[in-house]
Amino acid sequence: MEEPFKPLSLSIKELFGNADSLYKIPVYQRPYKWENDQVEQLWDDITEAYYNGEENYFLGSIITAKPRDNEKSLYSDVVDGQQRLTTLMIMFCVIRDLFPDINQDNFDDNPFAVSIDEIKASISLHGKSERLKLYTHAQHNSDFEKYILKGDTTTLSFPYKYQIRIDEEPKFKFINTAVIFRNKFNDIGREESEKIIDFIFNKIKLIRIDCKNREFAIKLFQVLNDRGMDLTAADLIKSYLLEKLYSKYSSDPDTSKIKENQFILDWREMENTISNCEDINVNDLFIMYEYYSLAQNPRKSLYDELQNEFESKDPNVVIDDVKNFAKSYYTHIWEAQDKLNYSFWYIRWSVYWKTILLTAIHTNYTDYESLKYELRRFYYLYWIAGKTLSQIKQTSFNLIKWIKEKQSIEFIKSQLDEKVENDEIIDLVQRNLNSERIANNAWIKPLLILLEYDATDNNNHGFIPLSKDLHLEHILPIRYDSFDDWNHFNEELATKWINSAGNLTLLSGAKNIECSNNPFKTKISIYTGKGKYNDKDEKITSFQITQEIVRQYNEDMFNKQWSIEAIKYRRKWFLNQVSNLFDIDLEEIIKEEAPQLN
Numbered sequence: 001m002e003e004p005f006k007p008l009s010l011s012i013k014e015l016f017g018n019a020d021s022l023y024k025i026p027v028y029q030r031p032y033k034w035e036n037d038q039v040e041q042l043w044d045d046i047t048e049a050y051y052n053g054e055e056n057y058f059l060g061s062i063i064t065a066k067p068r069d070n071e072k073s074l075y076s077d078v079v080d081g082q083q084r085l086t087t088l089m090i091m092f093c094v095i096r097d098l099f100p101d102i103n104q105d106n107f108d109d110n111p112f113a114v115s116i117d118e119i120k121a122s123i124s125l126h127g128k129s130e131r132l133k134l135y136t137h138a139q140h141n142s143d144f145e146k147y148i149l150k151g152d153t154t155t156l157s158f159p160y161k162y163q164i165r166i167d168e169e170p171k172f173k174f175i176n177t178a179v180i181f182r183n184k185f186n187d188i189g190r191e192e193s194e195k196i197i198d199f200i201f202n203k204i205k206l207i208r209i210d211c212k213n214r215e216f217a218i219k220l221f222q223v224l225n226d227r228g229m230d231l232t233a234a235d236l237i238k239s240y241l242l243e244k245l246y247s248k249y250s251s252d253p254d255t256s257k258i259k260e261n262q263f264i265l266d267w268r269e270m271e272n273t274i275s276n277c278e279d280i281n282v283n284d285l286f287i288m289y290e291y292y293s294l295a296q297n298p299r300k301s302l303y304d305e306l307q308n309e310f311e312s313k314d315p316n317v318v319i320d321d322v323k324n325f326a327k328s329y330y331t332h333i334w335e336a337q338d339k340l341n342y343s344f345w346y347i348r349w350s351v352y353w354k355t356i357l358l359t360a361i362h363t364n365y366t367d368y369e370s371l372k373y374e375l376r377r378f379y380y381l382y383w384i385a386g387k388t389l390s391q392i393k394q395t396s397f398n399l400i401k402w403i404k405e406k407q408s409i410e411f412i413k414s415q416l417d418e419k420v421e422n423d424e425i426i427d428l429v430q431r432n433l434n435s436e437r438i439a440n441n442a443w444i445k446p447l448l449i450l451l452e453y454d455a456t457d458n459n460n461h462g463f464i465p466l467s468k469d470l471h472l473e474h475i476l477p478i479r480y481d482s483f484d485d486w487n488h489f490n491e492e493l494a495t496k497w498i499n500s501a502g503n504l505t506l507l508s509g510a511k512n513i514e515c516s517n518n519p520f521k522t523k524i525s526i527y528t529g530k531g532k533y534n535d536k537d538e539k540i541t542s543f544q545i546t547q548e549i550v551r552q553y554n555e556d557m558f559n560k561q562w563s564i565e566a567i568k569y570r571r572k573w574f575l576n577q578v579s580n581l582f583d584i585d586l587e588e589i590i591k592e593e594a595p596q597l598n
Contacts, residue, residue: 005211013201016122016131024075024133025082027264028242031136032086032170039180042087050199061207065217079217087177089132090148092122094181095197097153103194114201143171153178218243233302234282240307241315263319270323277334288355289325295401328361339453340372342463346446347379349389352396359403367409377582378416383443385428395419426584434589439499445472448506451577455544473507474498475562477517485519502571505546520562524553
């Protein structure tokens, strides 16, 4: 009986120099990814082992799979280890170009000295068949040949950093790796380079695990991941689906090839879609897809849960659905440009609200806009109430389930209202909104941003990011006692009101730095857009909710002073706006004269 796999301990010379040392990076693999850090680390590992005098240095393992019988190919698929193999091949080509007469004076003294013929034999078999082919994309192999295998690496220059980051054009990474190695060898000189090259080819070893077929190789890949290999859940899901695909069409090679190519195209389209979103990666997408699929709290790992979920499904149908899931995310969540959508981006527990909205989009839920209002209300109320993930988690999964069941928006609203009532959320919200320490809460800036959105008629208002340039402005400044203009506040009054809702607004850019501790008249000038030191500072922004203070000043509502009466008026305005925003009754605290301590 044929063994399912065979591990071999091979030196670099054997790994690339034996008759069966022909490798291809198959279509389902990612393009070449290594950048400076990984290449530098490989070099450091090799040279450290060399200078430590190690006799045998283990560089890791690779997993290969024999080609299918119908492929009639001598090349083995590289299921794991492609980044190291590609990097080593680039190194060989650099050595070939830098040292065409390598070790020519050393063969008499050192029988293990590496010759230029051995270097070339590691790059191609008999000068005809390349030892490593890249099938991740037709252009990738062409670029690899042009710049590395058949090019002159001594003429290459470092690409720009932005080019190196383009994953779909790995040619820049090929070139970058080649230049790094060229510089390394040049820095240490010819004599030392030859010694290190001899060490690399003779003393460094890898374990090559040759598997009888791709299916077993992928299974082994998954098992090794459980033992600590650096693979993501998305990688494992991809390999699991491909394994199912191979098994399903094992008796029909032509159909198998068509289905495999379609799977790879759909997977790449999904990856490209998500790469345009700065907030999530493919793994995050699969977590949301898991939550959407299960509609309940997962009990196992992401990979295990989705493996069970996909067990009876066609892999091509699965990846097509995930691809559309990604498109929905990009179009309706990441790219959505309206004020209601913007308000979600400040909420904690983002994986939950994103999954709920995605579920509604993906299932064509009819009351999507109403759902968004109810969802925003629910999450903000629990956030302001001081609740944690444990208080919203089960309800979040329930929401996914209700949406998939096509429950009416009236039913969903009643369920959320019931939970809010049972958890006494409104009482907690009232207490925290009325706190004299409201400025210390993480939700106060987002809440003021929502009031700013609400203060404008334009639904396509630009998104206001929570960045370092967005400041929470204390109208009565923290260091009020530094100015005579604020002498109408004593310590007791200031302590009670300075961090309350009535004394806060938003500023961005340089404005808060200028405003932070100044007389009220100076602040008004800055709120208007005139900096303290410039007639007009175009780099600063005063929001509509801040301009309201300017309007009151110009209309002489409080004798051009920021007084207790002005703060109370602002507090009442703030609470009324929040009341309207979340449809809650705040009359009880609106009538109160002073904020309460948390």
